[in-house]
Each structure stands twice: as C-alpha cells, then as structure tokens.
Amino acid sequence: MSKxxxxxxxxxxxxxxxxxxxxxxxxxxxxxxxxxxxxxRAISKKKDEPQWMTDWRLEAFKIWKxxxxxxWANVNYKKPDFQSxxxxxxxTSVDPNKxxxxxxxxxxxxxxxxxxSVDEQKKMNNVAMDIVVDSVSVATTFKKTLAEKGIxxxxxxxxxxxxxxxxxxxxxxxxxxxxxxxxALNSAVFSDGSFCYIxxxxxxxxxxxxxxxxxxxxxxxxxxTLLVADEGSYVSYLEGCTAPSRDENQLHAxxxxxxxxxxxxxKYSTVQNWFPGNSEGKGGVYNFVTKRGLCEKNAKISWTQVxxxxxxxxxxxxxxxxxxxxxxxxxxxxxxxxxxxxxxxxKMIHIGKNTKxxxxxxxxxxxxxQNSYRxxxxxxxxxxxxxxFSQCDSLLMGNECGAHTFPYIEAKNKTAKVEHEAxxxxxxxxxxxxxxxxxxxxxxxxxxxxxGFSKEVLNKLPMEFAIEAQKLLEISxxxxxx
Amino acid sequence: MLKINNLHASVEDKGILKGINLxxxxxxxxxxxxxxxxxxxxxxxxxxxxxEYEVTDGSIIFEGEDIEELAAEERAHKGVFLSFQYPVxxxxxxxxxxxxxxxxxxxxxxxxxxxxxKDMLKLIRxxxxxxxxxxxxxxxxxxxGFSGGEKKxxxxxxxxxxxxxLAILDETDSGLDIDALRIVxxxxxxxxxxxxxxxxxxxxxxxxxxxxxxxxxxxxxGKIVKSGGKELAHELEEKGYDWIKEEVNA
Numbered sequence: 001m002s003k004x005x006x007x008x009x010x011x012x013x014x015x016x017x018x019x020x021x022x023x024x025x026x027x028x029x030x031x032x033x034x035x036x037x038x039x040x041r042a043i044s045k046k047k048d049e050p051q052w053m054t055d056w057r058l059e060a061f062k063i064w065k066x067x068x069x070x071x072w073a074n075v076n077y078k079k080p081d082f083q084s085x086x087x088x089x090x091x092t093s094v095d096p097n098k099x100x101x102x103x104x105x106x107x108x109x110x111x112x113x114x115x116x117s118v119d120e121q122k123k124m125n126n127v128a129m130d131i132v133v134d135s136v137s138v139a140t141t142f143k144k145t146l147a148e149k150g151i152x153x154x155x156x157x158x159x160x161x162x163x164x165x166x167x168x169x170x171x172x173x174x175x176x177x178x179x180x181x182x183x184a185l186n187s188a189v190f191s192d193g194s195f196c197y198i199x200x201x202x203x204x205x206x207x208x209x210x211x212x213x214x215x216x217x218x219x220x221x222x223x224x225t226l227l228v229a230d231e232g233s234y235v236s237y238l239e240g241c242t243a244p245s246r247d248e249n250q251l252h253a254x255x256x257x258x259x260x261x262x263x264x265x266x267k268y269s270t271v272q273n274w275f276p277g278n279s280e281g282k283g284g285v286y287n288f289v290t291k292r293g294l295c296e297k298n299a300k301i302s303w304t305q306v307x308x309x310x311x312x313x314x315x316x317x318x319x320x321x322x323x324x325x326x327x328x329x330x331x332x333x334x335x336x337x338x339x340x341x342x343x344x345x346x347k348m349i350h351i352g353k354n355t356k357x358x359x360x361x362x363x364x365x366x367x368x369x370q371n372s373y374r375x376x377x378x379x380x381x382x383x384x385x386x387x388x389f390s391q392c393d394s395l396l397m398g399n400e401c402g403a404h405t406f407p408y409i410e411a412k413n414k415t416a417k418v419e420h421e422a423x424x425x426x427x428x429x430x431x432x433x434x435x436x437x438x439x440x441x442x443x444x445x446x447x448x449x450x451x452g453f454s455k456e457v458l459n460k461l462p463m464e465f466a467i468e469a470q471k472l473l474e475i476s477x478x479x480x481x482x
Numbered sequence: 483m484l485k486i487n488n489l490h491a492s493v494e495d496k497g498i499l500k501g502i503n504l505x506x507x508x509x510x511x512x513x514x515x516x517x518x519x520x521x522x523x524x525x526x527x528x529x530x531x532x533x534e535y536e537v538t539d540g541s542i543i544f545e546g547e548d549i550e551e552l553a554a555e556e557r558a559h560k561g562v563f564l565s566f567q568y569p570v571x572x573x574x575x576x577x578x579x580x581x582x583x584x585x586x587x588x589x590x591x592x593x594x595x596x597x598x599x600k601d602m603l604k605l606i607r608x609x610x611x612x613x614x615x616x617x618x619x620x621x622x623x624x625x626x627g628f629s630g631g632e633k634k635x636x637x638x639x640x641x642x643x644x645x646x647x648l649a650i651l652d653e654t655d656s657g658l659d660i661d662a663l664r665i666v667x668x669x670x671x672x673x674x675x676x677x678x679x680x681x682x683x684x685x686x687x688x689x690x691x692x693x694x695x696x697x698x699x700x701x702x703x704g705k706i707v708k709s710g711g712k713e714l715a716h717e718l719e720e721k722g723y724d725w726i727k728e729e730v731n732a
Contacts, residue, residue, distance in 0.1 A: 428570070429533075429534075430570050431570050431572060433532055433533070433554060434566065434569065434570045434572075435555075435572075435584075436531070436553065436554035436555045436558070437530050437531075437554050437555075437558055437563075437564050437566075438555075438558060438580075438581075438584035438587075438640065438644070439555050439558035439559050439584050439587045439588040439591065439644070440555060440583055440584055440587045441553070441555045441587065442555075444583065444587060448572070448575055448579075448580070448583060449572055449575070451574070451575070452572055452573055452574030452575035452623070453573065453574055454574070455574040455575075456574070
C-alpha cells in the first residue's frame with residue numbers, strides 16, 4: 001500500500017495545472033505599448049467620451065506620474081514596467097446593436113470551455129450578464145426587465161454617455177483619483193466595467209452578474225465599476241473571473257466603488273480565478289484592486305469574496321460606515337497554492353453612531369504560497385457604540401507555505417466594542433485517515449475539510465455562486481490529489 | 483471473513499505486532515483484551531489500513547482477498563469499519579453531511595448512483611433513533627465539542643449507516659457512562675447478524691456484559707498469548723493481567 005504523506009500531497013498540488021489555460025485567438029484592436037498623455041487621450045477618444053471624462057482621466061494621469069508603487073504589502077514580485085504594457089485592447093468585431101446570437105463564435109466557444117453557457121445562464125439562472133471580454137462589453141442581457149424597474153445596468157462606457165449626470169456625481173467620490181497608485185492608474189486608463197443604479201425603494205429582482213476576463217496577451221485590464229443603490233433599495237451583484245494561461249505577467253488594477261444611500265443594501269460577491277502562474281511560479285496575473293463602499297444612514301454593504309487565482313493579490317474591499325446604524329460586512333476565502341502570494345483583507349471605518357461591522361476571513365495556503373490577512377478596524381471619535389467582530393482563520397497544507405495575520409485596530413471612542421479572534425490549523429493526517437476509513441478518498445477528504453473550513457463564507461454567497469465557488473476551491477487545491 | 487496470519491507490523495521501524503494469528507467468521511463476536519501498550523489499537527489500525535504502520539510480514543485476508551495492498555478507503559468500501567478510540571473533529575462539516583458523503587462514496591465505488599436525498603434522510607433518522615440521538619445532533623460539526631459519549635455514539639451511528647461486514651470497535655467503552663454504554667451496546671447488538679462480525683477491543687469486562695463475545699483473546703507484547711470463551715474475560719477482570727504475563731515469561 002502506498003503511504004500518502006503531506007509530502008505527496010504537496011507534490012501533487014504542485015503539478016496541478018490551470019484548468020482554464022487556453023488562449024482564444026480573437027483579432028484584437030490593441031494600442032501601442034506605453035503610457036503618456038496621448039495614450040490617455042486616445043483611450044478616451046476611442047470610447048467617444050465627453051470632455052469632462054477626458055479631463056478627469058488626464059488629471060488622474062498627472063497625479064499617477066508622481067506616485068510610487070506601494071511596498072508595504074507582504075508580497076514580493078518584479079514590479080511591472082508600466083511603459084511596456086498596452087493600455088487598450090478591444091475585440092474588433094463589436095457592434096452595439098448586436099444580440100448574443102451575433103457574438104463571435106470563438107468567444108461563445110470560449111465561454112463553453114469555461115462552463116459559462118450564456119444562453120443557459122439567461123434561461124435558467126435568472127441572471128443578467130454584462131460580459132466584459134478584454135475591455136469592451138460585447139453583450140448585455142436582461143436589460144429590458146431591469147429597465148422596467150428603472151434599474152440601470154450597463155457598461156460604464158455606455159453610462160458615461162447615457163447617464164453622465166449620475167456617473168459624474170459619483171465616480172471618484174469613494175475611491176478618489178489620488179487614493180493610491182493603482183487607483184490613480186485605473187482612473188487614467190480604465191478600459192471598461194459596469195455601472196449600476198438602483199432607484200429609490202427598488203429591490204432588484206435578480207442577481208446582477210458580470211464575467212470579467214483578460215484575454216489579449218500583454219494587455220493590462222483596468223475595470224471600473226460604479227454601483228449606486230438609492231435610498232431603500234437592494235441589489236445583489238456577482239462578479240466572477242477566469243483568465244487564460246499566459247507566460248508574461250498580466251497586470252490587473254480594478255476599482256470598484258459602491259454607494260449605499262440611506263436604508264439601502266448592497267451585497268457584492270466575487271469569485272476570482274485568474275491565472276495564478278505555473279507550478280514554478282512563472283506567469284500569472286497581478287491583481288491590485290481597490291474596492292470600497294460608502295454606507296449612509298441605516299445602509300448595509302456586504303462584501304463576499306472567494307479568491308483562488310492570481311500570482312499576486314493586493315485587495316482590501318472596505319466599508320466606510322458614515323451613516324448612523326450602518327452595517328459593513330466582509331466575508332473572504334483566499335486560497336494560495338504553489339508560489340501565489342495574497343495580501344488581502346478589509347478596512348472598516350466606523351464614523352456614524354451604532355455602526356456595526358463583521359469580518360470573517362478564511363485563508364488556505366498550500367505549496368510555497370504566502371497568504372496574509374491585513375485588516376483595519378477604525379472607530380472614529382463620533383462613532384458611539386460602534387461594534388466590530390473579526391475572525392481570521394488560517395488553514396495550512398504542508399510545511400512550505402505561510403499564513404500571516406496583520407490586524408490593526410484604532411479605537412478613538414470609549415464606547416467601542418472590538419473583538420478579534422484568530423486560529424491557525426493544519427489538515428492533519430488523522431483527519432484524512434478518519435475520512436479514508438469511512439470510504440472517502442484523500443482528494444474528497446481534503447475537499448470536505450476545506451469546504452467545512454470555508455463554510456461560514458460560502459454560506460454568504462448566492463446559491464448558484466456558492467456551488468461554483470465550492471467547485472473552484474476543489475479545483476484550486478486538490479484536483480489532482482489521489 | 484477475516485484471517486490474519488503471522489502478522490508483523492511496525493511504526494517508524496519499531497516492531498509492535500509480532501506474529502498475530504486470528505480468524506473471525508461471519509456471525510461471530512471476538513473480544514481482544516490486553517494491558518496498555520500490548521498492540522490492540524495498532525492491530526485495529528493495521529486492519530483498517532493506516533499508512534503510518536508498515537506490515538513487515540504475514541497477511542490480512544478479508545473475504546478471501548489479501549487486503550494488505552489496498553488503501554484504507556478501498557478496505558472501507560469492502561466492508562471494514564473501525565470505530566475510533568479518539569474520533570477526530572472536522573469543523574464545519576456536519577454529522578449529516580459527513581455520513582452522506584461517506585455513503586455516496588461507497589456507493590460510487592460499487593458503481594451505484596448517489597442515494598436519493600429522501601431515502602438518505604429516512605435512513606439517517608432511523609439510525610439516529612436506534613442510537614437515541616437528538617436530531618439537533620445531526621447538524622453539529624463532526625465531533626467538534628462532542629462529549630466522549632457523543633463521540634462514541636456518533637461512531638456507532640456511522641457504523642449503523644454504513645452496515646459494514648466487519649466492525650472493529652476500538653475502546654468504544656472508554657469515556658462512556660453506564661447509560662451511554664447501554665445505548666451504544668444495544669445499537670451494536672441490533673446491528674449484529676449471521677452475515678457480519680464484530681471485533682471488540684477493550685480493557686474491561688464491563689462492555690462485554692452487553693456485547694457478549696464468542697471468543698476472547700489476550701494480546702500481550704504484540705502477540706495473542708491466550709484465547710478462550712467469554713469466561714476468560716471474567717477471569718481477567720478478577721485476576722488482572724499479571725498471571726498472563728507470568729505465563730508468557732515463564
């Protein structure tokens with residue numbers, strides 16, 4: 001009988017290939033590499049943007065030029081050469097009047113490989129999809145149903161043209177241009193993304209979903225998402241991504257801004273599965289994301305993320321709890337394998353009275369990866385009776401990976417109640433043998449243990465997403481074990 | 483059903499089992515007793531296929547097949563069940579989810595479809611009732627925060643669900659109060675049939691008042707040094723193990 005040890009497990013995890021590593025050859029309209037004012041102008045022109053938008057981008061570019069990349073995160077990587085990246089790429093055959101039936105068959109085939117059958121999604125899942133391939137939206141569905149409720153859900157490029165008053169009012173208010181290096185870069189060159197507005201008192205009747213995808217080799221992608229939930233409204237937004245396998249590192253610097261006005265609620269769920277690099281640590285996506293939401297009075301924002309991809313992740317979905325009685329939540333599962341590095345967590349900024357935040361972070365490390373939780377809970381002086389509960393759990397597989405926790409707490413109000421719990425555990429051979437003895441093989445045993453570990457977070461995802469996420473955890477960790 | 487011939491096994495090059503011979507037939511109950519460190523739990527683990535133990539000589543024949551090369555889960559699929567002395571915790575995985583996975587994995591190995599949810603639910607309820615388990619218990623994380631009695635009851639619940647041919651109960655009586663012991667023993671007795679067999683590993687006669695053995699074996703220093711009927715257990719209870727040691731060392 002072969003002896004199965006953690007060494008074997010580690011060995012097998014190493015050989016796990018990226019399942020979605022293929023490259024679809026779609027003719028792309030790609031800009032020359034490099035970044036300067038002319039490129040910024042050209043992006044804006046290409047997208048037929050109004051002058052205020054061009055100016056906003058140029059201002060961002062000016063600010064970005066003088067900024068330096070942050071180095072405080074617990075990650076090591078070769079800094080991208082920002083002058084060797086092409087800043088715009090769009091599939092060539094785009095026609096705004098197209099329906100899904102007219103979409104490039106290569107693209108549709110690609111979705112099939114990914115298991116994303118758009119038609120099936122449309123028919124069966126009650127999910128409206130705004131699909132971003134490279135930088136330009138190629139198809140938007142369910143628009144009509146949403147329009148009847150007054151819900152606006154479209155690409156941000158369209159929104160800039162069709163609803164300039166809304167975009168102008170909110171863009172950059174939550175994540176200012178100069179917020180950080182990557183946010184400034186995104187503001188200058190953002191390619192596309194989604195815009196969503198839920199009118200007063202409207203409960204969005206379906207989960208809104210966007211599939212992002214980086215496709216063209218050597219092209220950075222800079223999405224911009226702006227989501228406004230007006231007073232008393234509710235929306236659940238799903239974001240999921242996979243990317244084809246590429247050798248050179250791909251830069252991804254997205255910005256997501258959420259605004260929950262009085263009594264509104266936003267649920268924002270992400271499944272991120274970009275190419276993590278190969279088993280030697282070559283290639284993979286650099287994922288430097290700024291996500292932040294603002295809660296007005298009695299509002300609630302809930303971030304849920306399942307992060308399994310990318311070579312380097314730098315991401316802190318945060319909540320500014322400005323309004324009294326507002327609620328912020330952050331539920332996260334971050335899986336790292338091979339040479340992946342993740343530095344992720346959240347910031348909960350309590351400004352209003354009786355504000356409440358919950359942080360549940362589950363980190364799973366395998367291979368030679370490094371997985372860090374970094375979180376800030378800040379209670380400002382006016383925030384009477386603010387409450388926070390944080391729980392950070394780490395699960396280790398093997399002896400070469402690392403799990404780190406960096407919790408920061410700043411409380412300036414004596415009535416604050418802040419709780420922090422942290423655990424670190426290892427999948428034990430005893431646990432695996434116990435499962436084996438009950439007829440469960442090692443691969444399935446690990447899936448079971450990992451899913452059990454992640455359950456509190458998986459439970460927060462919408463049903464169909466939870467199943468997808470569960471599969472993703474299995475693929476990322478134990479697909480080739482056994 | 484089970485035939486163990488001259489079994490030698492070691493862990494980290496330390497010999498623990500030194501030539502075990504044991505035959506268990508369908509419908510029989512065997513008790514294995516012996517002082518601490520005699521190799522009782524090792525024997526259970528080796529039969530179940532724990533990888534830390536290396537079989538250095540001899541064979542384990544189960545249902546006519548040498549199972550020594552089979553992985554633990556394959557032995558389980560063939561009907562070997564071990565009730566653990568120290569059942570492990572699996573946080574976030576409910577008792578129900580765990581047993582459902584175990585049942586369906588065994589079915590899959592036999593080329594069967596997953597058990598329909600309705601049937602599964604009924605089976606779980608019936609077996610939980612057999613072990614006088616609270617329904618709330620079924621949704622708790624496996625063994626997490628369970629009392630000693632709850633853990634052992636859960637082991638026998640899993641045995642009832644999986645309906646093994648050979649059940650090895652490793653110190654199932656330890657940590658049980660008299661009521662829990664009765665419930666667990668009743669459960670085992672109700673599951674007993676002419677087609678299956680039970681091997682009870684215990685220090686004490688107490689459990690054997692409830693699960694009455696056909697044969698009692700004394701394990702000492704990695705070997706079965708004495709075998710007899712149920713009266714041997716009483717003799718051990720009365721006289722302890724020293725006289726056996728003396729006999730062996732004489």
